[in-house]
Amino acid sequence: MIKNSRRKTFLLIFMFILLFVMIASLYGCNNAFLKPDDPAGKDMYYTRINNGDVKKNDDERYEYNLISYDKDGNEKKLKFTTARKLREHAYIELYVATFRGVTNWQEVQLDGLPRKVQEKYK
Structure with missing residues (x-):
């Protein structure tokens, strides 16, 4: 039960980090920056x-x-x-x-x- 909860927490954190990196990379490719x-x-x-x-x-x-x-x-x-x-x-x-x-x-x-x-x- 504890292992499953930790796995879900890890996946949730990983997904937020991945989403943040994707948004930041798209925003960073804007003409205003380049x-x-x-x-x-x-x-x-x-x-x-x-x-x-x-x-x-x-x-x-x-x-x-x-x-x-x-x-x-x-x-x-x-x-x-x-x-x-x-x-x-x-x-x-x-x-x-x-x-x-x-x-x-x-x-x-x-x-x-x-x-x-x-x-x-x-």
């Missing part, structure tokens, strides 16, 4: 560069901590680093993955921003 420069699976935010607040960190990278906006104009403070100082007052599109934060960025023109974001900068 391709930092691919917008698929990421939230897009937009900001304007202010080099007055930029700091150089221990890795000799430029650290930005800026107010950003999503396509609906909702505000969020985002932190990211770059290898070079970005152009003052440039508009930047940020690719934000759920667990990794900002994975990539690209410079855009004011007219390339969503309308609600444009209103924030006019």
Whole structure:
């Protein structure tokens, strides 16, 4: 009786571990994790560069901590680093993955921003 109970417990634990590994491997194959420069699976935010607040960190990278906006104009403070100082007052599109934060960025023109974001900068 005890052996049978232990066997059932072991099988139940094994099944949960197997299920967890399967789900984790499927989630880990998502574009948000594999391709930092691919917008698929990421939230897009937009900001304007202010080099007055930029700091150089221990890795000799430029650290930005800026107010950003999503396509609906909702505000969020985002932190990211770059290898070079970005152009003052440039508009930047940020690719934000759920667990990794900002994975990539690209410079855009004011007219390339969503309308609600444009209103924030006019």
